[in-house]
Amino acid sequence: MSSTSKLDPISQAIRIQTERTQQREHSTPLYLTSSFIFEEAEAMRAAFADETDDNIYSRFSNPNVDEFIDKMCALEGAEDGFATSTGMSAIFGAFFALLKQGDHIISCSSVFGSTYTLVTKYLPRYGITCTLVPAGDEAAWEAAVQPNTKMIYLETPTNPQLEVLDLEWSNKFAKKHNLILSVDNCFATPLLQKPIEYGADLVIHSATKWIDGQGRVLGGIIVGRKDLIKEIYLFCRNTGPAMSPFNAWVLSKSLETLDVRMQRHCENALKIAETLQKHPNVSWVKYPFLEGHPQYAIAKKQMKLGGGVFCMEIKGGLEAGRKFLDALEMLSVTANLGDTRSIASHPASTTHSRLTDAERLSVGITPGLIRISAGLEKAEDIIADITQALEKSAG
Numbered sequence: 192m193s194s195t196s197k198l199d200p201i202s203q204a205i206r207i208q209t210e211r212t213q214q215r216e217h218s219t220p221l222y223l224t225s226s227f228i229f230e231e232a233e234a235m236r237a238a239f240a241d242e243t244d245d246n247i248y249s250r251f252s253n254p255n256v257d258e259f260i261d262k263m264c265a266l267e268g269a270e271d272g273f274a275t276s277t278g279m280s281a282i283f284g285a286f287f288a289l290l291k292q293g294d295h296i297i298s299c300s301s302v303f304g305s306t307y308t309l310v311t312k313y314l315p316r317y318g319i320t321c322t323l324v325p326a327g328d329e330a331a332w333e334a335a336v337q338p339n340t341k342m343i344y345l346e347t348p349t350n351p352q353l354e355v356l357d358l359e360w361s362n363k364f365a366k367k368h369n370l371i372l373s374v375d376n377c378f379a380t381p382l383l384q385k386p387i388e389y390g391a392d393l394v395i396h397s398a399t400k401w402i403d404g405q406g407r408v409l410g411g412i413i414v415g416r417k418d419l420i421k422e423i424y425l426f427c428r429n430t431g432p433a434m435s436p437f438n439a440w441v442l443s444k445s446l447e448t449l450d451v452r453m454q455r456h457c458e459n460a461l462k463i464a465e466t467l468q469k470h471p472n473v474s475w476v477k478y479p480f481l482e483g484h485p486q487y488a489i490a491k492k493q494m495k496l497g498g499g500v501f502c503m504e505i506k507g508g509l510e511a512g513r514k515f516l517d518a519l520e521m522l523s524v525t526a527n528l529g530d531t532r533s534i535a536s537h538p539a540s541t542t543h544s545r546l547t548d549a550e551r552l553s554v555g556i557t558p559g560l561i562r563i564s565a566g567l568e569k570a571e572d573i574i575a576d577i578t579q580a581l582e583k584s585a586g
C-alpha cells in the first residue's frame with residue numbers, strides 16, 4: 192500500500208485505507224468478524240504478549256475501526272486513538288481510565304447534559320470530585336485548582352449555549368498546574384479547530400454528530416498522547432465499550448466528505464444566523480462567528496469557520512418555543528444535530544423540561560431558546576421555513 196503520511200490531513204482522511212484483500216477492492220470491505228484466526232499457537236502468544244499488532248478480538252481492535260482511528264488521528268494531528276460505541280462511552284472511558292479515587296477535575300460549567308450528569312452524579316460515587324467553572328473566568332479557574340487536581344475538561348463551542356473557551360489560555364493554565372487537558376471537540380470537528388495544536392493532551396468526539404453527518408450511527412473516539420491512549424485502550428479493552436465494525440465502516444466513509452460538508456454547514460449557519468438576527472420576533476442570535484458573540488475574538492483566533500449550530504431567543508418564551516416547533520414544515524424536530532437535514536430543538540420544553548425556570552436559567556437555558564443545526568439544504572429554504580414558523584409563533 193502506498194504511503195499517505197506526506198498528504199494533507201484532508202487527503203489522508205480520504206486515502207488512508209486498511210490493506211486490500213486478494214479481491215483488490217477499491218472501497219474498504221466490512222470486516223464483520225468477532226475474532227481473528229491464528230495459524231500457529233506461537234503467533235497467538237505473541238499477539239497476546241503485545242509483541243505484534245495482529246488483530247485478536249474485535250473488542251480490542253478491528254480493521255474497520257483501525258481505519259477510522261487512523262483517519263481521525265491524521266485529522267487531529269494526534270499520536271494515537273481509541274474508538275468507542277458512543278461519544279459518552281469515550282468521555283466515560285477517558286475519565287475512568289485516567290482518574291482514581293481521591294482525584295479532582297475542573298470542567299467548564301456549560302457542558303453537554305450527559306457529561307454534566309457523569310461528572311456531578313457518577314464520578315463522586317467513586318471518590319472523584321469535579322469543580323464546574325464558568326468559561327472565561329480566569330480567577331475562578333485558578334481558585335478551583337487543588338493539590339489533587341488531575342485534569343481539566345473543556346467543551347468548545349459548548350452544547351447548546353455555544354460558549355467558546357480559549358484553548359491557548361487553557362493550555363497555559365493546564366501546563367502551569369501540570370494537568371491533563373482534555374477537549375470535547377464535537378461541535379467544531381478537526382476541520383474547524385485542532386486542540387492538539389494548542390497543546391491539548393486528549394481530544395474527544397461524539398462521532399454521532401458531524402462526523403457521521405447523516406444521522407445514521409452512534410460512535411465516539413478519543414485521540415491524543417500515546418501514553419494516555421494506551422491507558423484508555425487497556426481500560427476499554429477490559430470494560431467493553433468498543434465501536435462496532437459496521438459503525439466504523441460508515442464513519443470512515445463519512446470522513447471522506449467531512450471537509451466539504453463542514454464548509455457548507457458553516458456557510459449555511461452563518462447566512463441563516465445573520466438573517467434571523469434582523470427578525471423582529473427574535474431577541475438575539477448566538478453564533479461563534481457573529482460579531483456580537485461574547486467570545487467572537489477567541490472563536491476567530493482558534494476556529495477556521497463558526498460551526499453548523501447557532502441558537503436564538505425567540506420572543507414569547509416557553510409557549511412561543513412550543514408553537515415554533517409545531518409550525519415548522521421542513522426542519523426536523525429531533526434530538527440530534529450535525530445531520531444533512533436541518534434540525535430545530537427547544538430545550539426548555541423538551542430536554543430540560545423537568546427543571547424549574549431558575550434551574551434552567553442557571554445552566555443557560557432561557558424560555559424561548561431555540562437551537563438550530565444547519566443542514567445542507569439550500570440556505571434560502573431553511574430561512575423561509577424558520578421565518579414562517581416565527582411568524583406563527585410570536586407571543
Ligand SMILES: *Cc1c(COP(=O)(O)O)cnc(C)c1O
Nearest residue numbers: 277278279303350377397399410
Ligand atoms: C452528543 C454529544 C455528546 C455525546 O455523544 P453520544 O454519541 O450521543 O454519546 C458529547 N458531547 C457533545 C458536545 C455532544 O454534542
